[in-house]
Amino acid sequence: MRYLTAGESHGPQLTAIIDGLPAGLPLNESDINNELAKRQVGYGRGGRMKIESDKVQITSGLRHGKTLGSPLTLIIQNKDWENWQSVMGTAPVTEKEKLKRQVTKPRPGHADLVGGMKYGHRDLRNVLERSSARETAMRVAIGAVAKKLLSELDITTMGFVKSIGGISIDSYEMNEESVSTIESSDLRCPDESQAVKMRTAIDQAKQDGDTLGGVISVQVNNLPVGLGSYVQWDQKLDAKLAFAIQSINAIKGVEFGDGFELAAHPGSEGMDPIEWNNGYSRTTNHLGGFEGGMTTGQPVIVNAVMKPIPTLYKPLQSVDIETKEAYQASIERSDACAVPAASVIAENVTATVFAEAILDKFDADQFDQLKAQIKDYRQACQNF
Ligand SMILES: Cc1cc2nc3c(=O)[nH]c(=O)nc-3n(C[C@H](O)[C@H](O)[C@H](O)COP(=O)(O)O)c2cc1C
Ligand SMILES: C=C(O[C@@H]1CC(C(=O)O)=C[C@@H](OP(=O)(O)O)[C@H]1O)C(=O)O
16 A cells, blocks of 8 residues: 655645555545544644634545545645635746745744755745645545554554643553543543643643643554564564654654663563463563564554644744844744644554555455455464
């Protein structure tokens, strides 16, 4: 399976083509719209989310509720396009018109300055339109298709918030209760008492013209053993997953299981002892479900840190690229915190990585055959 996304933040639409899906996978637009709605919820988001109500349109690769095996095309309209047609139109405009609208003040922490230098864009809008996390709406849509494939194989994926602005949850157990708390929380946090403090911190940051980051986590359950491989560096699935999560806007680090904590423990406390109980299992999950770049069959646990949003209402030092003079930032709108949205994005890009790994390993032309093969393979691993 492979895919590309296209689309500017304030252009008419986002588009994706997914190639390599099996034929016969049950799918409908509401499977995708549910994930898109989850990404839009989140305490701390700015005015844009009040304008958008993301809905997907599937324009190829699906018939009568099942995939055809041909490329699946997804479209999400940007409602804000209506307000940006004159700025974002494709027709040429006069030099005077261009200058009037030119963005020349790069924001530290965003792609503005470096993107402008790299592509020779003196209007930094040409950078910010595509570097915007608007693109992640489409990655969630792609992930929703992947999640549908995984759910048909009884594999579940759950993303949630572990900390915001230094306020963290203590510990959690993924069970029906925590899943329902996460799904009903505007912070996607399994601990409502900590969520109360997080909301206060977001309110305070907003009031101060500041922004907050945090830590997100994704847990994947019931994966087959042996997805990915140790035999070649670029087949290691933990590496592919780290790449996918790291590619989400504003992510600055990824860890598996106990991750950076492992540095402080001896080996006797850091591995996951093996036991046999009508199949192999582990007594702990310090390593987050990977050994040798392959899934162990334990839940995959991946955490990631999101930096605070770079666009600040409070001025940050920067330079106007036309005048070379220092300026005080002035912005129209921005998110104060998008950590909950990032947890939904991470959940969906994680699903995409595992769906790709499954389609790589098993026959992927027909979904029913794929399902039967995985069942046999799971049995063979149990009997090993
Ligand atoms: C869901 C989401 C929403 C975001 N919203 C904003 C925003 O409103 N303003 C902003 O400056 N950055 C926002 N960001 C972060 C920028 O997109 C990101 O920092 C920028 O593209 C630079 O990329 P980098 O941080 O990965 O280096 C958001 C990120 C995510 C994941
Ligand atoms: C549009 C989305 O997020 C946007 C990501 C973003 C950025 O710079 O990354 C900046 C903001 O865009 P705008 O300037 O239009 O308000 C966010 O709203 C979205 O998540 O769908």
